[in-house]
Amino acid sequence: MTSLDIAELCGKPHNDILKAIRKMELAWVKINGGKFSLVEYKDSKGELRPCYSLSKTECLYIATKFKDDMRAKLVLRWEELERERLGDRQQLALPSPQKILAMADNIVGEGLRILNEEAEDTLTATQVAKTFSMTTLDFNAVLRDMGIQYRRHGRWNLSDDLQGRGYTAERTHVSYSLKGEKKIRHYMTWTLEGLRFLNSKLGYPNF
Template structure:
């Protein structure tokens, strides 16, 4: 038998039907075409019939049809009772091979409900923490330019030591000669601009990193996510 199972429906091929009924495959395909011409006049019937191919003994590909149960049984109405019974029995065998739907216990249902509720609470918490900051940051980015470390910390209402540790732990900034310096990949991504110059007092060269508007918006999102994770783990006290 050459049965095919798809994600949409369990099907039986026209070759299977021909073999079970003792008819020529060409005749079965002709009967299917004739039946589908009639059925397609009424789209509400939702009959399933589509073309596929099979490989013959000569390694050549040939056409066949795939029919769902209702459509194949409708085809059999014009065949003799023995042929119909053979196909019906074959359908019973195919359906018996289908995996039975999983039976959920009451505890399984409660567990799924709790997981769903927990996911909802986490999503709402994240939105609640991020939304006010995101709105304020968006307004700032639309109207202003780059910012230094302390300005961004103030914008996000973040304590400087915690914000600095977060940037260092996240491999965003590192200390170079005591100065917070962005990693090159973040500079190339356009999240920072580097202001260079010479100190007029001691003539020492300096380089200061500043968050670009793009970088401010980006770090605001990361900082909000970081705060949510801390809150969920119970590390945020206020």
Template sequence: MSDLIIKKETMTSLEIAEVIGMRHADVMRSIRNMEEAWVKVSERNFALSSYKQAQPNGGYKDVPCYILNKTECLYVATKFNDEARAKLVLRWEDLETKERNQYQVPQSFAEALMLAAKQQEQIEEQQRQLEANSKEIVELNGAIAEMEPKVTYVDMILASKETVTTTQIAQDYGQSAKEFNVLLRNFGVQHKVGGQWVLYAKHLPFGYVQSDTFPIVHKNGTNGTVMHTKWTQKGRLFLYEELKKHNIIPLIEQNKKEEE
């Protein structure tokens, strides 16, 4: 089974159970009991997936769940009481409001960077919420799952796609990566350690960069590793604000000023 994927236009049976305050097993049973009638009318089954549930003794177990769109969800809700139906209706209203607010068109390069950074924070918050939900489920089953922080941290890094290279950011300013790195050094953002550019300690806690380590083979046949560091969207916005203090702005904003 595939890992659980939550889309804004869908709601999982796990989320339904959380919203209406029922056991997930009972919600799954209600959905299964209503599926036959739904298939006869709509000629399609409910989408079945799974999520990974942390176990008291470590590791994870695949647990089945349904993923329903709004119509399917409200159809299933007819089996619930008035209060549960009201909670689901309000939940859908909240989801649709957030989705509408998400599609705002940035009017400047700065707004685009701020929007990207905000979206990354939302992704990280969703990841933290999923981890919290997983722990809560284990507790309700009578045990506390001991999650290893290192594993969670590595998983979060590997899952993140919102990163850009120094070369890409440098191009926004019409510079080479070499020139840009020297510029950041001069402004007290980073310094070189063992041939690798690293942030000063005061910037490290804020998630501005992410690093991946890859194995290599040296010319003499020995094994080694090399680290590639990329900037997150929060880091990209940080650089924009820092450079702007020194009257250094991206090409797109330079062109806009010339047109004005």
């Protein structure tokens, strides 16, 4: 399936789909050791334009960034393609909504595993605060006052002058409300190197 097919299926501009694919390609290369297949097509003016040709696994990985209804459309479309490949001319019953949601959950879970790989062995602010015998609220306030972190858009961020030193990593969490609305939350976690840095700044023997 090409990125053009995905754009048409989801009702999204092709450029938006290309941006989403490029953004997720780095994590994919890290895990699989290869980039997505980039090909060309002729637009309405006869000019060559880039697009991606993706396998089923690659498509479902990209779909982790999509809304539930778009993920379901991709899952169903791949089932149709597989039936066509097998030459099955019989009308097969479409999967139940429960099956579609279960498949979507598996896709989300695999996507989160890849996205959170760098933050796998890191500690949350609550966990680090306990090593300094502080509450999470006091811990965050102390780091803010010391210029180590700042709060923006409802989340804590490492100060710009400390970026790139391996002190922190980003963790992604997905949850659903009782109405089925998806909520995605990104938050900062601390690496072992970051914990050593905090220890040197706060002067507490937490090692």
